[in-house]
Amino acid sequence: MQTDVDVMRKVVWRIVPLIFLLFILNSIDRVNVSFAALQMNAELGFTPRVYGFGVGMFFVSYLLFQIPIAMAARSYGVRVCLGLMSIAWGLAAAGMSLVHTPTQFYVLRFLLGVTEAGFAPVTLYYYSVWIPARYRARVTSKNTIAIAVSIVIGAPLSGWLMTSTHTLGGLSGWRWMFVAEGLVPVLLGIYTLLKLPETPRDAAWLNEAERAWLLAKLDDDAATRTQHAHSTERVRALPRTAGSLRLWACAGAWFALTMGVYGVIFWLPQAIKHLSNFGDFTVAVLAATPWVFAGVAMWLNARHSDRHAERLWHVVLPTLVGALGLAASVVVGGGASAYAMLLLGLIGLGAAQAVFWAVPMDFMKGAAAAGGFAFINLCGNLAGLLGPNVIGWIRQSTGSFADVAYFLAVVLLLGALLLALALRARRADGPTGDGAGARG
Known part of the structure; x- marks a missing residue:
């Protein structure tokens, strides 16, 4: 039989590329509204508050339907759920081309959130069915990279589609952009329904020895897994989790980081357009370029953090x-200097996000960890809901992006200080029994 590494290489090459591509398309359909706004807002008369509220509506349904859809995957299978979700979110994304009123905008963003809500947890569950624990971290890390890749690819693609199809058939370029980018996940969803193997038992490209080895590894993981504790144990752990100062600090820091990232994603194209006379394609390229450097910063900071076994300061x-980059982009004025400071700000945000989850993993153990991770992630999704609305209000009230940059810088500064003060204080006191922070 082949070596273990050879078997896993075969599994990864058969499973991961499709999921990675779906992640890219998922992210593109979520954030391409930021590029459509370059034409859409003016054409439809959408104010910054209307746009911000519509962007935030995605996260309302995303929060409400994430768990039910994830649970459905266990009943109906990952292949069916992933395939139908891809088709559904593609249709919802393409449906954005039909928007004419704020209400239609809100409804379609809400529907997009419904159709995308279960994608991340369902894919993580799928990996648990296929990938032994020893290899899982390096596989799931590709999901984070896919988000940066989606912006690097999706931004110039969106800009090109909007400019090259402008007034084609009497329709605006932003409408064609939604149609074109929405149809791709529909096609890939059909392929997923037809071709995605549900479990290793369904994979014709595994021989009997490979299948037996993989199933044995997965069975061993299931037997020794501690994170999926009994429900009664998780219930008893909830009071400890809720009482952890370090948990709340991590939740606050993740809220700040998520608000900063989504603030840049959803508003950067408009800010560049506002400060320049560039065309939509050039604006899209300029909005995408910082994410190339952010992706590199993610990899370098995570690698440096692992090498030195230090987490806190690699986030703080x-x-x-x-925060400094966003604030400095206003202070230095416009032009290349402001763009360079925005680039610096995004490098910082990307580097921090890449290491962040290693911080709560250091002190949350056992049953308390599951609830703690879910709570932190919930706070991040709340930032996605609140951030666009607050930024839209600031933008409409002041007519400037300067106050938006200052607001995001302050939020990031507070998040960093909260995390540093809470975790440093606990380490100085030594391990305690507070909530999720208690060790063995």
């Missing part, structure tokens, strides 16, 4: 760099 310091 890049977050401070992110």
Whole structure:
């Protein structure tokens, strides 16, 4: 039989590329509204508050339907759920081309959130069915990279589609952009329904020895897994989790980081357009370029953090760099200097996000960890809901992006300080029994 590494290489090459591509398309359909806004807002008369509220509506349904759809995957199978979700979110994304009123905008963003809500947890569950625990971290890390890749690809693609199809058939370029980018996940969803193997038992490209080895590894993981504790144990752990100062600090820091990232994603194209006379394609390229550097920063900071076994300052310091970059982009004025500072800010945000989850993993153990991770992630989704609305209100009230940059810088500064003060204080006191922070 082949070596274990050879078997896993075969499994990864058969499973991961499709999921990675779906992640890219998922992210493109979520954020391409930021590029459509370059034409859409003016054409439809959408104010910054209307746009911000519509962007935030995605996260309302995303929060409400994430768990039910994830549970459905266990009943109906990952292949069916992933395939139908891809088709559904593609249709919802393409449906954005039909928007004419704010209400239609809100409804379609809400529907997009419904159709995308279960994608991340369902894919993580699928990996647990296929990938032994020893290899899982390096596989799931590709999901984070896919988000940066989606912006690097999706931004110039969106800009090109909007400019090249402008007034084609009497329709605006932004409408064609939604149609074109929405149809791709529909096609890939059909392929997923037809071709995605549900479990290793369904994979014709595994021989009997490979299948037996993989199933044995997965069975061993299931037997020794501690994170999926009994429900009664998780219930008893909830009071400890809720009482952890470090948990709340992590939740606050993740809220700040998520608000900063989504603030840049959803508003950067408009800010560049506002400060320049560039065309939509050039604006899209300029909005995408910083994410190339952010992706590199993610990899370098995570690697450096692993090498030195240090987590806290690999999150705090890049977050401070992110805050500094956003604030400095206003102070230095417009032009290349402001763009360079925005680039610095995004590098900081990307580097911080890449290492962040290693911080709560260091002190949350056992049954308390599951609830703690879910709570932190919930706070991040709340930032996605609140951030666009607050930024839209600031933008409409002041007519400037300067106050938006200052607001995001302050939020990031507070998140970094909260994380540093709470975790440093606990380490100085030594391990305690507070909530999720208690060790063995």
